[in-house]
Amino acid sequence: MDVSFLGGPQPQRGVGVVAPFDFALDRELWRWVPDEVSLHLTRTPFVPVEVSLDLARLVSEHETLQDAVRALSAVAPEVAAYACTSGSFVGGVAGERAMCAAMTQAGELPSLTTSGALLEALREIGARRVAVVTPYTQSVTDSLEDYLGEAGITVTGRAYLGLTRHIWKVPYRDVVDMARQAVVGSPDALFISCTNLPTYDVIPQLEAELRMPVLSANQVTVWAALREIGAQAVGPYQALLDPAARRGPAGMASSSQLSGPIASMAGPVADSEPEPEAALAGAASPGADIDPADGLDPGFGPGIGEGPFLDDSGGPSVM
Numbered sequence: 001m002d003v004s005f006l007g008g009p010q011p012q013r014g015v016g017v018v019a020p021f022d023f024a025l026d027r028e029l030w031r032w033v034p035d036e037v038s039l040h041l042t043r044t045p046f047v048p049v050e051v052s053l054d055l056a057r058l059v060s061e062h063e064t065l066q067d068a069v070r071a072l073s074a075v076a077p078e079v080a081a082y083a084c085t086s087g088s089f090v091g092g093v094a095g096e097r098a099m100c101a102a103m104t105q106a107g108e109l110p111s112l113t114t115s116g117a118l119l120e121a122l123r124e125i126g127a128r129r130v131a132v133v134t135p136y137t138q139s140v141t142d143s144l145e146d147y148l149g150e151a152g153i154t155v156t157g158r159a160y161l162g163l164t165r166h167i168w169k170v171p172y173r174d175v176v177d178m179a180r181q182a183v184v185g186s187p188d189a190l191f192i193s194c195t196n197l198p199t200y201d202v203i204p205q206l207e208a209e210l211r212m213p214v215l216s217a218n219q220v221t222v223w224a225a226l227r228e229i230g231a232q233a234v235g236p237y238q239a240l241l242d243p244a245a246r247r248g249p250a251g252m253a254s255s256s257q258l259s260g261p262i263a264s265m266a267g268p269v270a271d272s273e274p275e276p277e278a279a280l281a282g283a284a285s286p287g288a289d290i291d292p293a294d295g296l297d298p299g300f301g302p303g304i305g306e307g308p309f310l311d312d313s314g315g316p317s318v319m
Contacts, residue, residue, distance in 0.1 A: 012038040015225045016077030016107070018068040019195070020059045020084050021046045024168035025218065028200050029083070032222040032233045032241075040075050042068050050164035053090060053139055060087035060099060066106035073107045080104075080111040081225040083195045085217045086140055088113035089147035096147075110228050114195055114217050117224035119151050121240055125213045127188035132158040133178040134193040135167045144193055156185030167196040175202050183210055192216040204237040213239035213246065 013036060017029065021043045029039055044064050049055040058064075060082070069080050080103050082088055088096050096116050103111035122130065130148065132155050134141045141160045148155055159178040161170065175197065179190055189212055192199050199216035206214045223233045223240055232241070239245045 010036065012036060013229055013231065014038050014040055014075060014077035015222075015229065016069065016072035016075070016080040016109075017041045017221075017225075018065060018072070018080065018082045018084075018103075019043050020055075020087060022051075022165075023083065023196055025196060025198060028198060028218050029222055031200050032219060032235050033226070034231060034234050037226065037229075037231055040072055040077055042071050044068060051086070051136065051140070051167065052164065053086075053143060056084075056086040056090040056140065056143075059084060060090065060095075062099065062102040065099060065103050069103045069107035069109075069111070073109075077107075078109065079225050079228045080107050080109055081117075081221055082111070082113040083218070083221050085114045085118070085193045085195055086136065086143070088115035089144050092147055093150045112221075112224050112228065114221045115147060117220040118191065118215065118217070119153075120224050121215050121220040122153060122189065122191075125189060125215075125239060125246065127213065128152065129154045129156050129186065129188045131156055131179075131182040131184065131187040131190045132193060133175065133182050133190065134158070134160040135163045135170055135197050136160055136194065137162050137164065141193075156187040157182045167194055168198065170197055172198065172202045175199060176206065179206050179210065179214075183212075187212065189213040189215060195221065200235070203235075207237070207239055207245070215240055 015033075015037060017039055019026075019041055023043060026039075026041060029041075033039060044059045047055065047058050049058060065082060072080060082099065082103065088099060091098070096113055099113055100111045100116060122128070130153055132141070132144060132148075134144060136144070138160065141158060145155045145158065159182040161174070161178070163170070175192060179192070183190055190206065190210060192214065193216075195217045197217070199218060203214045203216060203219065219233075219235070219238070219240060226233050235241050237245050
């Protein structure tokens with residue numbers, strides 16, 4: 001049968017994605033991508049280390065990133081994105097910029113990281129005070145707060161799970177519970193960290209409930225990569241993707257919030273209010289009446305269904 005009359009396939013634009021070896025949410029990234037764009041993913045080499053600051057450093061070494069970008073260059077993407085939050089904030093603002101430079105040098109194409117994309121997204125929505133949700137341990141969460149502080153962003157509240165593996169298995173209900181505890185101190189927006197934490201379906205619901213923009217690691221990564229090539233991310237009602245959404249429930253913040261774009265992300269923001277912390281002890285630990293596929297497995301680290309949240313030293317954290 002002659003199918004030449006179809007004339008296809010349609011030309012595709014390419015976005016190269018470098019992900020850590022344990023990244024499990026390829027499908028989630030694709031959900032923000034329009035039909036005319038393809039994602040080309042590659043992963044960093046496996047290392048037998050649990051999620052930690054050590055792992056963040058290992059999967060973000062310049063040589064590792066450069067090798068990955070060179071591999072992607074075979075399919076000629078228009079931009080390269082490093083899809084890992086902790087790996088891109090662990091070295092601070094200067095470290096993130098150096099990572100982008102190393103990737104750009106290796107592939108001779110524009111490059112970005114999740115943490116750099118986060119700062120772009122905060123600038124886009126005019127947010128300079130954020131609540132933070134992470135699946136990480138306390139030390140990794142502290143490193144994220146340090147990165148944001150260096151960029152002039154105040155963390156008003158936070159919640160974290162203390163996980164060291166299997167982050168992609170965390171159900172939406174736990175993300176929602178963390179968000180509710182983290183949103184204190186009148187933030188302009190909520191950020192849900194970690195590209196291995198599922199967030200796509202929960203963002204519009206949280207925006208409607210919390211009445212503020214909600215950003216997630218995968219969302220900002222895809223949004224920034226597509227914007228770099230002149231394309232637009234797609235998705236349900238989300239303030240970052242649709243300016244009209246900022247005038248809806250997410251735009252119903254007090255008049256003191258979202259007052260305008262950030263003039264500069266370089267300097268610290270003065271703030272006399274306290275910065276309370278809400279470390280989550282592990283919401284909705286699965287029981288006998290919960291489908292195991294929807295809950296957390298017994299292989300999770302401390303803090304999930306084991307009483308008080310345990311900090312990195314193994315002792316109860318100060319709430």
